[in-house]
Amino acid sequence: MLKKLTVLCVLAAFTLPASFALAQTSASAPAAQNAEAPASAPAAPQTPPAPPKRCDFALTLPSDEIFEHNKSTQPSTLNSKGKERIDNEVMAKLANCAKVDLIVVSGHTDLTGSQQQAQKLSEKNADAVVAYLGSKGLDAPMDTMGMGKTQQIKACDDKLAKAKLAECLSPNRRIVIEGRGLAK
Template identity: 35%
Template sequence: MEPAPAPAPAPAPAPAPAPVPAPVPVSEKVTYSADAFFQFNKAVLQPAGKQSLDDLADKIKAVNLETVISTGYTDSFGSVAYNQKLSLRRAEAVKAYLVSKGIPADKIYIEGKGKTDFRVDPKSCKGTFKKQIECQAPNRRAVVEIVGSRTVTK
């Protein structure tokens, strides 16, 4: 009798797949901004401004908030001193609204720029006083900037 052939060696096990690295959380800087516009000589938010700020407040919820800066501006009518105060009241109106939406007051800073940094050159606004007021509407605003970070996986 012949000896039985030796059994074939078992195939080498397939190499284990390389482990997939876990996503690494990375802090990413984010900046959002919004504008809120005001009526002539007023510091009361208009409905469109509230909507813009509502959208901004929703975006903030996904961010590790560092700071919010609300900057108020005016049109060119009136004295420098009066417009400086009015621009601060506009920035404060935005702050109060954002606080009502759950944004911490201690993270919100305000500043007033008065009658500076016009979006519409006052010299280009012609016609009656009413027409000039309408023309300068984009200058009566508060600009809100949000600075923070969010965690993303890369």
């Protein structure tokens, strides 16, 4: 048994790195400086943190449904259906947000009338929606844009009778509400 142990010690002395042998024999050099550094394990790859969840949305509401219409006033007063849709659709989406970064409301009109009239009407409609959102206690940055008749989504034959043309162009008369924020 003693013979095996002696052989193992001798073999170990021959297989040790030269720097270890020098450290054992040299009194002036500290052992830590001459010893080979052990191989370090590679660092585990770090995964970047997941981006925060968003509660962004865009909702289009038809102006013909949500604004009061009569011969004496232009739309810009929300009717009960418009308020109900905003309460049920917009406010419900905002309830899923921990923080609302921005609300943008854009008003759109159809091609009838002058550009100046269309621009003014689209701005008034967007302003009416923002005012209603503010009355509901929404405390977030809000912006409005009147797009007038610049972004039509449906084209119609202008030779149609006035009532048929108005009905055909109705998809162009709309409010778009966009929300941006971080989800809960």
